[in-house]
Amino acid sequence: MEKLTPQQIDRLYTYLLQSGLTGELFTELLDHLVCEVEHYMWIGLPFEAAMHKTLMEANADSVQKLRKIYQRELTLADDQLAEASLDDILFQFRNKSYGAYAMRQSYNRTLVYALFGALGLGLMMIAFLHLISQKTWSYWSPWGMIWIAGVAAVSVAVVLYFLKQERWQTVPDGEEEL
Amino acid sequence: MEPVSSEFLRGTLKTIVLKLLSEQDKMYGYQITQAVKERTKGELTLTFGALYPVLHKLEQEGLLITESVEVEGRLRKYYSLTDSGNEVALQKISEFERFVDYMQQLFQTPPSIAYGH
Numbered sequence: 001m002e003k004l005t006p007q008q009i010d011r012l013y014t015y016l017l018q019s020g021l022t023g024e025l026f027t028e029l030l031d032h033l034v035c036e037v038e039h040y041m042w043i044g045l046p047f048e049a050a051m052h053k054t055l056m057e058a059n060a061d062s063v064q065k066l067r068k069i070y071q072r073e074l075t076l077a078d079d080q081l082a083e084a085s086l087d088d089i090l091f092q093f094r095n096k097s098y099g100a101y102a103m104r105q106s107y108n109r110t111l112v113y114a115l116f117g118a119l120g121l122g123l124m125m126i127a128f129l130h131l132i133s134q135k136t137w138s139y140w141s142p143w144g145m146i147w148i149a150g151v152a153a154v155s156v157a158v159v160l161y162f163l164k165q166e167r168w169q170t171v172p173d174g175e176e177e178l
Numbered sequence: 179m180e181p182v183s184s185e186f187l188r189g190t191l192k193t194i195v196l197k198l199l200s201e202q203d204k205m206y207g208y209q210i211t212q213a214v215k216e217r218t219k220g221e222l223t224l225t226f227g228a229l230y231p232v233l234h235k236l237e238q239e240g241l242l243i244t245e246s247v248e249v250e251g252r253l254r255k256y257y258s259l260t261d262s263g264n265e266v267a268l269q270k271i272s273e274f275e276r277f278v279d280y281m282q283q284l285f286q287t288p289p290s291i292a293y294g295h
Contacts, residue, residue: 003250025230027246027253028207032226034252035208058226066227 008047009034015055019063029066033058109164113157120153187222191232193274194224196241196259196267204245204258207233233257241266 004012012033016026033054040050091101127147131137138144187194198213199205205213210233211224236242241263245256259267 006251009252024255028230028255029226031206031249031252031254032208032211039212062225062227066230069227069231 004034004038004041004047008037008051011051012037016063021063021067025067029058029063106164110161113161113164116153116157117161120150120155120157123147123150123153125150187224188228190274191224191228192236193270195229195232195236196263196270199242199257199259200264200267200271204256206254206256210257236263 009030013030016030016033021029036054036057037047037050040053041047045053085105087101087104090104123146127143127150130143130146134143139148194214195210198210207226207229211226211229214222214224233242237244237257241260242257243260245258246253247256248254
């Protein structure tokens, strides 16, 4: 079987690139076209003719059509779409295990913890300033209560944040969870 | 490809792909088009535009799994049936065989038969 040179493969590569394909479909079609050109060369055509014949069949139209079918058919089914979040749609054909998906997924939760933490720190600060100005301290005063509430809010926020963070790492890769 | 056969082909693409994959361990896209061409002596041609959406759809439905292998410096994606894919393949094949049977019965019905009243 004839093998294409890297330069010849590069021409097919450029062709596909120009037709606007990306991602998974790109590598797959490249392999397909290379196989086809090699097949035509094996039955005796010179490279130029083989490539011409292959590209005639794979003209830009059909590549475009394929891309459209691909987008339409392989998007989420209706019932999945009803439950999917913006992140699910955005990351449908993207790498979920990389981390951005998990960060986006947990963003709202993280925001709540951060607010709690900030509120708690604020309460602690108020109580602390009161202590400095009054020079007396009792846990059984309103200021003492504020201090305790602040410490509690901060620790709950920090503990929950780290507990949930561990769970981030188990976000599955790929489509299984869709 | 003849327009007529393409019309029939469209409805059976899934079955063809499942059937071919049920006979082989794993196949890649071009190999499937070649297998169809060889078996039908060039009468039926699967275009890549028809084939890949079906493959990806089946993959999405969990009937196929893929495996990328580097061949001569480029990635080649092999498809193989999952367990549920095997079941569906068997079911589709027998369903299609029954369909072909019925079609034959339908077409062989003698023209002299009296329809209704």
